[in-house]
Amino acid sequence: MKTLKERILKDGKVLDGNILKVDSFINHQVDYKLMDDIGDEIYRRFVDCKVDKVLTIETSGIPAAYSVARKFDVPFVFAKKKLSGNIGDDLFSTEVFSYTKSCLYKVVVSKKYLTQGENILVVDDFLANGQAALGMIDLVEQSGANVVGVAALIEKAFQDGGNILREKGYRLEALASIEKMDVEGIKIK
């Protein structure tokens, strides 16, 4: 997606530890127009699919999930993170390791909002090692719903997530794939 790639090259900042900071337009301050365009583009890429619901994880996937849900005319659900505590019987639950934060957390969705036979499009801002996407896929599959595919705004293509998802047979669409990044610059496929 041209506008997203250009924006990353213009305003993205590379920090130590393989962190790409996009907090001026995606995940702290949000450019609503860009987010509207992101919804349009993800819709275009999955328009051949039946999508009944969009699923993301709080927090920074929420604007994109809203934007995509509007285009498909369906509700969206944001899975919740829990650092600890018991999980009740009314929740689907999985565990996700965050490499960014070096912690294992639980991700939950109410059983009311994922239903057998539904077609679920998974959306997130970043795809790096794939842990968050695999966690969401696990939640969808626990419910008996179908994973239509995974849409990521930004894929760190030098990490394993994309290949893991493709090898498992999931359809993946990344709007901007970062081939390489360091303090000297960012190279996008």
Added chain:
Amino acid sequence: MKTLKERILKDGKVLDGNILKVDSFINHQVDYKLMDDIGDEIYRRFVDCKVDKVLTIETSGIPAAYSVARKFDVPFVFAKKKLSGNIGDDLFSTEVFSYTKSCLYKVVVSKKYLTQGENILVVDDFLANGQAALGMIDLVEQSGANVVGVAALIEKAFQDGGNILREKGYRLEALASIEKMDVEGIKIK
């Protein structure tokens, strides 16, 4: 706002501890059409004001902030919650006590995204004791920006938040004000 009030009466659930559960349409599964209408209504109520940016706190204020920002054609910012850790020099920071979760947390916004002289509309899903709204107002005022007003989707009018904000002279617009709620039902002004 009629559609929101009707939806709360139809799908809202009252739990022990003054909790109003609206997770089937606002803060877990989200009805994007209702959220679009909420943006229209908040815009209508503040259309006489100059708004340069919309501010909310993660997580459940984000869809409404997006919806409002689109109407005003401005960016939105979501303040981030931190349970602990040092706050760097590049962040505005305040403390908010969550009665729901019985914990004190820090709320931060990068200094890059609140600027002296800007006009900021504060948006959140719930207004109860006003702690989150007061925290956001504190962040805005630390930056030297102006608080245009506070828009809440749902005000628990039997708690103090609304009065505290009005007494301090802030303009408050609540789309649905809950007068009373218990297991027998919900009464909305």
